Amino acid sequence: xxxxxxxxxxxxxxxxxxxxxxxxxxxxxxxxxxxxxxxxxxxxxxxxxxxxxxxxxxxxxxxxxxxxxxxxxxxxxxxxxxxxxxxxxxxxxxxxxxxxxxxxxxxxxxxxxxxxxxxxxxxxxxxxxxxxxxxxxxxxxxxxxxxxxxxxxxxxxxxxxxxxxxxxxxxxxxxxxxxxxxxxxxxxxxxxxxxxxxxxxxxxxxxxxxxxxxxxxxxxxxxxxxxxxxxxxxxxxxxxxxxxxxxxxxxxxxxxxxxxxxxxxxxxxxxxxxxxxxxxxxxxxxxxxxxxxxxxxxxxxxxxxxxxxxxxxxxxxxxxxxxxxxxxxxxxxxxxxxxxxxxxxxxxxxxxxxxxxxxxxxxxxxxxxxxxxxxxxxxxxxxxxxxxxxxxxxxxxxxxxxxxxxxxxxxxxxxxxxxxxxxxxxxxxxxxxxxxxxxxxxxxxxxxxxxxxxxxxxxxxxxxxxxxxxxxxxxxxxxxxxxxxxxxxxxxxxxxxxxxxxxxxxxxxxxxxxxxxxxxxxxxxxxxxxxxxxxxxxxxxxxxxxxxxxxxxxxxxxxxxxxxxxxxxxxxxxxxxxxxxxxxxxxxxxxxxxxxxxxxxxxxxxxxxxxxxxxxxxxxxxxxxxxxxxxxxxxxxxxxxxxxxxxxxxxxxxxxxxxxxxxxxxxxxxxxxxxxxxxxxxxxxxxxxxxxxxxxxxxxxxxxxxxxxxxxxxxxxxxxx
Amino acid sequence: xxxxxxxxxxxxxxxxxxxxxxxxxxxxxxxxxxxxxxxxxxxxxxxxxxxxxxxxxxxxxxxxxxxxxxxxxxxxxxxxxxxxxxxxxxxxxxxxxxx
Numbered sequence: 001x002x003x004x005x006x007x008x009x010x011x012x013x014x015x016x017x018x019x020x021x022x023x024x025x026x027x028x029x030x031x032x033x034x035x036x037x038x039x040x041x042x043x044x045x046x047x048x049x050x051x052x053x054x055x056x057x058x059x060x061x062x063x064x065x066x067x068x069x070x071x072x073x074x075x076x077x078x079x080x081x082x083x084x085x086x087x088x089x090x091x092x093x094x095x096x097x098x099x100x101x102x103x104x105x106x107x108x109x110x111x112x113x114x115x116x117x118x119x120x121x122x123x124x125x126x127x128x129x130x131x132x133x134x135x136x137x138x139x140x141x142x143x144x145x146x147x148x149x150x151x152x153x154x155x156x157x158x159x160x161x162x163x164x165x166x167x168x169x170x171x172x173x174x175x176x177x178x179x180x181x182x183x184x185x186x187x188x189x190x191x192x193x194x195x196x197x198x199x200x201x202x203x204x205x206x207x208x209x210x211x212x213x214x215x216x217x218x219x220x221x222x223x224x225x226x227x228x229x230x231x232x233x234x235x236x237x238x239x240x241x242x243x244x245x246x247x248x249x250x251x252x253x254x255x256x257x258x259x260x261x262x263x264x265x266x267x268x269x270x271x272x273x274x275x276x277x278x279x280x281x282x283x284x285x286x287x288x289x290x291x292x293x294x295x296x297x298x299x300x301x302x303x304x305x306x307x308x309x310x311x312x313x314x315x316x317x318x319x320x321x322x323x324x325x326x327x328x329x330x331x332x333x334x335x336x337x338x339x340x341x342x343x344x345x346x347x348x349x350x351x352x353x354x355x356x357x358x359x360x361x362x363x364x365x366x367x368x369x370x371x372x373x374x375x376x377x378x379x380x381x382x383x384x385x386x387x388x389x390x391x392x393x394x395x396x397x398x399x400x401x402x403x404x405x406x407x408x409x410x411x412x413x414x415x416x417x418x419x420x421x422x423x424x425x426x427x428x429x430x431x432x433x434x435x436x437x438x439x440x441x442x443x444x445x446x447x448x449x450x451x452x453x454x455x456x457x458x459x460x461x462x463x464x465x466x467x468x469x470x471x472x473x474x475x476x477x478x479x480x481x482x483x484x485x486x487x488x489x490x491x492x493x494x495x496x497x498x499x500x501x502x503x504x505x506x507x508x509x510x511x512x513x514x515x516x517x518x519x520x521x522x523x524x525x526x527x528x529x530x531x532x533x534x535x536x537x538x539x540x541x542x543x544x545x546x547x548x549x550x551x552x553x554x555x556x557x558x559x560x561x562x563x564x565x566x567x568x569x570x571x572x573x574x575x576x577x578x579x580x581x582x583x584x585x586x587x588x589x590x591x592x593x594x595x596x597x598x599x600x601x602x603x604x605x606x607x608x609x610x611x612x613x614x615x616x617x618x619x620x621x622x623x624x625x626x627x628x629x630x631x632x633x634x635x636x637x638x639x640x641x642x643x644x645x646x647x648x649x650x651x652x653x654x655x656x657x658x659x660x661x662x663x664x665x666x667x668x669x670x671x672x673x674x675x676x677x678x679x680x681x682x683x684x685x686x687x688x689x690x691x692x693x694x695x696x697x698x699x700x701x702x703x704x705x706x707x708x709x710x711x712x713x714x715x716x717x718x719x720x721x
Numbered sequence: 722x723x724x725x726x727x728x729x730x731x732x733x734x735x736x737x738x739x740x741x742x743x744x745x746x747x748x749x750x751x752x753x754x755x756x757x758x759x760x761x762x763x764x765x766x767x768x769x770x771x772x773x774x775x776x777x778x779x780x781x782x783x784x785x786x787x788x789x790x791x792x793x794x795x796x797x798x799x800x801x802x803x804x805x806x807x808x809x810x811x812x813x814x815x816x817x818x819x820x
Contacts, residue, residue, distance in 0.1 A: 696816030699751075703743050 001048045002055070002119045005137050008044050008147060009186035011037050016179040023172035031162045034175040038155040038182065045144075045151040052144045053550050057114035061557040115554035116141070120192055120256070133253060138192035141551035142324055145394065146189040149401045150314050152530075154182045156523035157309040160409055163519035164305055164416055174214060174303070181207035185314050189321060193253035194243045197325070201239065201286070204315045205232050211310060212302040224301035231295035235285015239322075242278035245271060246329065259328030259555050267332075276333030279326060280345060287319025289382060290352040293375045297359075300367040300423075304412030307367060312374045312408050313401040320381040324394050327385070327556055336388045337559060339473030346386025346469075350480040352379030357487035361494065364426045366411045369495045373450065374404055376484060380465055387477050389468020390560045391538070391548045396465060398547070399449070399457035399534045406446035406527035413439045413524060414499060417516040420507035425498040428506035432499060435513040438521045440500050442528035447496055449531040451489035452577045454570075457535035463570050464538060471563035478569070482576045489580030497588045540565035727768035734761035748800045748810040752793060759789045 001007075015037030023030025122136030137143075158178065165171055181204055188200030213225030243253070249267045250258045261267055283289060288296035299311045310316070323330055323345065330336060334343045356375035363369045377400050384393030414429065415421055418436055422428035433440045449456035452463070462485060469477040504513075515521065538547035548562065734757050741754025763782040770778020804810050 694819060696819035698812055698815065699743055706739055706743070 001044060002051050002139055003121065005048055005119070005139050005147075005190060006121070008041055008048070008151070009183055009190060011041050011044070012179045012183035012186065016176050016183060019172060019176040019179060023176060028162070029171040030175045031158075031165075031171065034179050035155070035158045035162065037179060038151065038158045041182070041186070042151040042155045045147045048139070049144050049148050052116065052139065052141070055116045057116050059115045059117045059554040061113045061115055061554050113557060115552070115557055118256070118553065122192055125196075131251075133195060134193055135196055136192040137190045138255060139190065140553040142321070142394065142553055143189045145398055145547075145551040146321060147186065149398055150182065150185050150189065153309055153313045153401055153405045153527075154178075154185075156405065156526060157305045157409070159519050160308075160412065160523045161303075161305045163517055164412055165303060168303075170214065174211070177207050177210045177214075178306075178309070181211070181310060181315070185318070188318060191255075193255060194246065194258070194326075195253045197255070197322075198239060198243060201318060201322075202236070204310075204318060205229065205236070205286075208232075208299070208310050208315055211306040212299045214303055214306070215301075218301075221301040224295075224298040228295040228299045231292050232285045235282045235292060235319075238278040238281025238285070242275050242282065242329075245275040245278060246326075249275070255325060256555075259326065262328035262332045263555065263559065265332065269332075272329065272333040274333075276330050277344070279322060279329065280348065283319035283322055283345075283382065284348060285319070286322070287316050287378045287382065288375050289319070289348050289379060290355050293352060293356060296375055297363075297368045297371040300365070300371050304367065304408060304415060307371070308405045308408030308412065311371065312404040316374065316378060317381070317397050317401070320378060320385065320393065320397050323382065323385045324390060324397075324556075327390060327559075330385070331388075331559055334386075336386065339388070341474060341476060343386045343474075346383050346474060346477050349379045349381070349383030349386050350477050352376065353383060353480055353484040354379075354487070357484055357491065360487075360491040365423045366414070366425045366429070366495060366499060367408070367423050369425075369491060370404070370407050370411060373407075373488065373491065376488065377404065377450070380462070380481065380484065383477055383480065384465040384468060387465075387469045387474040388472040388560055389465055390556045391552050391562070392461065392464035392468045394551065395538050395547050396458075396461035398537070399461045399531075402527055402534050403446040403449035403457055403531040406442055406524060406531055407450065409520070409524055409527065410439050410443040410446065413516045413520045416520065418508055418513040420511040422507050424506070425495065426505070429499045429504075429508050430502045431504035432508055432513055433501060436500075436515050438515055439524060442521075442524040442531075443500070444496060445528045446531045447492040449535070451492050451581060452485050452573055453489075453581075454574055455532075455535065457531050457533070459570075459574070460535035460537075460539050463573055464540075466569045466573050467540075467563050467566050470566065470569055472561065482572055485573050486576040486580040489577040490584035493581045493584035494588055497585070541567075541570065724768060724772050727764060731761040731764040731768070734758075734764065746811050746813055748803060748812055749797075751812065752796045752800065755796070756789060756793065759785055 015033055019030035019033050023033065026032060118138055118140035120136060120138050122134040125133045125135035127133070158175075161174070161178065165174055168174060184200045184203030184207060186200075187203065188197055191197040191200060209225050209229040212228050213222045216222040216225070246258050247253055249271055250261050252258065262272060284292050296311055296316065300307050302311070330345060334345055336343050336345070353376050356372045356379060360369050360372035360376065363372065377396070381393045381396050381400070384390075384396060411423065414432060414436065415423055418432045418439070419428040445456065449458040452458045462481065466478055466481045469475070469481060503509075536542070536544060537550075538545060545562075552560075738754045738757030738759075738761060741757065742751055745751055745754065763785050766778040766782045766785070768778070770776060770782075800810055803815065807814065
């Protein structure tokens with residue numbers, strides 16, 4: 001499977017074609033094709049991951065483990081016992097060797113760390129101007145991790161959709177687009193060069209557009225689709241510029257070479273920083289970072305499974321993936337390793353964490369709460385990569401995909417069976433806990449994971465980010481992370497309370513809510529299970545560092561530093577989350593705290609209005625940017641139209657009338673007509689004179705031809721000699 | 722080498738061919754005269770090739786022969802169709818394109 005990983009992107013491509021061409025002939029309208037294709041992808045990805053983990057470690061990294069790390073690895077071997085003996089065998093050998101050294105008292109001794117070599121298979125795509133552009137697959141830890149995540153979520157979303165979209169009128173197109181999207185994501189994560197990556201990136205953007213606007217009969221939905229498309233396109237300009245700049249500097253599109261050259265400081269520093277800035281713009285657009293995050297909440301206009309797959313778990317993390325994949329460029333371009341308190345990447349991520357979390361408090365739509373939560377969590381990932389905690393960022397991507405997909409599908413389940421297709425928490429939900437026990441349980445588990453409560457998945461990844469920010473010298477971002485954890489727990493408590501507790505309101509009271517059927521609850525339970533266990537892949541507190549071992553590529557290990565478990569930080573993060581949940585519960589459930597403060601206090605009201613208008617960013621974009629360009633231009637055009645053009649038109653009309661009379665009398669009748677008639681007469685005369693040459697006799701033509709040839713030959717002879 | 726003799730012969734053949742093309746009334750004879758012109762050129766090519774000790778001229782001549790064969794095939798087909806339509810191959814009578 002390692003050598004034939006190209007099969008994985010190919011399966012959904014084929015499935016897309018089959019569904020599009022023959023989908024309507026299937027009794028399931030093509031849904032079964034999609035599900036089976038994704039089942040195959042899922043199986044292939046698991047086999048691939050197994051083979052990757054079993055691969056020999058042959059690449060020695062520049063980074064050397066210290067004695068403390070070795071001791072940790074040794075502890076891991078002991079703790080895991082026989083189950084993981086094979087995987088740990090390599091480390092075991094080192095550990096034994098280290099043991100002997102440790103006994104001899106050499107504290108300074110360093111042991112080489114080995115990583116698995118990436119598998120690259122390429123073929124020449126096209127060749128132009130002496131540059132061979134390759135197409136191929138690059139399988140390393142990062143792509144394996146992403147393949148597993150994407151195929152898992154995509155499979156579950158497909159199954160969920162068979163029920164959720166059962167009677168949809170464009171079901172075939174829906175499943176075709178879903179397959180194409182999955183193919184795009186697979187192409188992105190396995191591509192070995194930046195051009196191919198761009199291809200997958202744009203393919204996903206297109207599918208996102210099609211799926212957000214799936215119910216395009218509503219103007220609102222097609223507007224949201226357009227907004228998402230245009231906003232991400234704004235960022236894509238950065239991707240194009242970045243890829244071009246990197247090609248100009250490195251002379252290749254190959255990702256491995258670009259990272260190697262960047263990390264080897266073989267590129268011009270100024271240009272590299274500029275290229276990293278351009279790529280960061282692409283990240284801001286695709287991963288909905290501040291200030292281009294406004295498209296993601298609107299993208300919730302699409303079907304809920306689409307929101308779970310594309311706008312929570314996979315496509316929006318493409319930006320995070322881009323940073324992780326081109327980490328050499330970002331690392332060197334922004335001096336992430338310097339640890340001087342801030343980097344542009346971390347700043348973008350940190351600002352997004354806080355800004356989006358605040359917005360989640362004022363939303364009435366359950367999907368919008370989750371959307372802002374997604375924006376905020378993406379901010380976490382970008383921030384983690386920005387502070388040099390590569391593994392933490394990718395690990396958060398990994399765990400977040402599971403619990404956020406679970407939350408979105410849970411919201412879909414509520415709308416499907418509980419609130420009669422309404423997503424309004426304040427009007428149409430409440431008291432659904434007893435009607436939908438499975439949905440409720442999985443939603444709470446996923447919320448606990450999101451809030452970062454031990455031992456759920458989010459705790460481990462969030463803790464890694466905090467430790468990384470602290471250890472790499474980015475203390476400010478540690479506090480951003482802690483505040484973010486506080487707010488996350490608070491808004492999720494509010495969301496759960498409004499949806500599942502209290503008195504039933506609106507549709508939830510009038511439409512007989514019931515639990516959803518198995519195609520919906522099945523994926524929920526599975527994702528809920530993953531939300532519990534996924535975090536244990538990287539739990540330094542228990543001495544488990546499997547995620548870093550399996551999925552961290554060698555070139556990243558060369559530069560990043562790992563920090564051990566920090567009890568104080570874990571406690572801090574947990575305390576913030578619990579405090580957030582308690583404050584929120586106190587406010588909403590126990591009815592403590594100031595009531596009606598928004599209505600009474602002018603300042604609080606201003607703050608609320610500021611938030612519910614989404615910081616006026618949309619107004620800024622539509623009125624400020626578009627309006628400032630469009631309005632004045634339109635007004636100026638109108639003024640010019642009324643005064644200048646109309647004056648010119650009227651004046652010129654009178655002038656034209658006068659000139660017309662003159663023209664007709666003098667020019668037209670005498671000069672033009674005379675000329676026309678003259679030309680006609682002369683043409684007729686010359687025509688009848690010349691027609692005698694056209695005898696139609698082939699031998700006369702031949703004679704002319706030979707005569708001309710003779711003249712030409714004489715001319716040539718005279719002028720050249 | 723006797724280059725001039727070959728060139729004279731070729732010039733004579735060429736002139737004969739041109740005369741045939743311009744003066745004969747029979748379409749088949751005009752085609753044959755065209756062949757004379759082409760073969761005069763072939764003779765020149767081979768003669769110059771031998772004079773310069775290269776095979777380029779002969780290769781060119783081979784191409785000319787091949788293309789002349791194709792050309793005469795098309796030409797005879799045209800003449801045949803003209804004969805079928807008019808029961809004559811007299812070129813002076815064919816002036817349908819007269820202006």
